[in-house]
Amino acid sequence: MPIQTYHRPHSIEEALTLLNQAGARGAIIAGGTDLNPNLGDDFEAVIDLQALGLTRIELADNRLNLGAMSRLQDIADYSGTPTLLKDTIRYEAPNTFRNMATIGGLLAGCHWESETLAALLVMETEVEIRSIAGASRLSLEAFLAAPAAALDKGIITDIRLSIDGQTAHERVARTPMDRAIVAVCGRKSASGDIKLAFTGIAETPILIETGALDAINPPADFRGSSDYRRRMAINLSRRVISSLA
Numbered sequence: 001m002p003i004q005t006y007h008r009p010h011s012i013e014e015a016l017t018l019l020n021q022a023g024a025r026g027a028i029i030a031g032g033t034d035l036n037p038n039l040g041d042d043f044e045a046v047i048d049l050q051a052l053g054l055t056r057i058e059l060a061d062n063r064l065n066l067g068a069m070s071r072l073q074d075i076a077d078y079s080g081t082p083t084l085l086k087d088t089i090r091y092e093a094p095n096t097f098r099n100m101a102t103i104g105g106l107l108a109g110c111h112w113e114s115e116t117l118a119a120l121l122v123m124e125t126e127v128e129i130r131s132i133a134g135a136s137r138l139s140l141e142a143f144l145a146a147p148a149a150a151l152d153k154g155i156i157t158d159i160r161l162s163i164d165g166q167t168a169h170e171r172v173a174r175t176p177m178d179r180a181i182v183a184v185c186g187r188k189s190a191s192g193d194i195k196l197a198f199t200g201i202a203e204t205p206i207l208i209e210t211g212a213l214d215a216i217n218p219p220a221d222f223r224g225s226s227d228y229r230r231r232m233a234i235n236l237s238r239r240v241i242s243s244l245a
Ligand SMILES: Cc1cc2nc3c(=O)[nH]c(=O)nc-3n(C[C@H](O)[C@H](O)[C@H](O)COP(=O)(O)OP(=O)(O)OC[C@H]3O[C@@H](n4cnc5c(N)ncnc54)[C@H](O)[C@@H]3O)c2cc1C
Pocket: 027, 028, 029, 030, 031, 032, 033, 034, 035, 036, 037, 049, 068, 069, 092, 093, 097, 100, 101, 102, 103, 104, 105, 106, 107, 108, 109, 110, 111, 112, 113, 114, 151, 154, 155, 156, 157, 179
């Protein structure tokens, strides 16, 4: 059955009540760039988050705080946004999409080739989720390991990331603005700890230690075999590490 009801709640409590009343036939809509083309006949009600005021973008204590309804282009345009995040957002989608798509929708969509998610992983991002049971906060790494269980009829409300240290980004793609076949984001934090996150080698963007790269078994497609992706991950990670030295 096509959509029967459109809701625009003005509080998170109201949104959660509507979402839980609608059950499996209800969907949250944020920017709509992913949901609208894929609605099909699965949903009867949509709950639009745009009146909840979750649009803050602000710096505090070396962290960037983002409301879940912040548009990707607004995050890229903000002066306090780290270069790595600005750069990876540019690769996410054309600017018409970036002006609509939200950071909450990007997380919930957990696209395996999202370089923005890889950037957020190395920036030690925490995700805040509100549900009928209350508020919870978990690392992006834990969220990506089991997004459906983490969401469980809840709403992503806020995202916080660390912005200290140095970053680097390497990618291989068929053309400069095409989706990366493999991409690596790296960050050396103020304490000297190096984190690397990859796209194109697992079902979601993933944090991996360089010593574990020899053993990975990436999914293959027409753009790159599993072996090619593994070798690219190793080569690109070396370049990222030498940029961070
Ligand atoms: C042509 C096309 C190509 C795309 N290619 C890519 C790609 O290569 N890489 C990539 O990462 N993404 C891709 N996407 C997906 C999409 O652009 C992003 O995931 C986008 O950021 C979604 O944001 P949105 O605000 O438009 O979400 P919506 O479309 O409104 O919602 C997406 C999903 O997230 C849920 N959701 C949204 N906000 C919240 C929230 N606050 N809390 C809980 N659940 C929420 C929705 O219920 C829905 O299931 C593509 C989309 C399109 C249409």
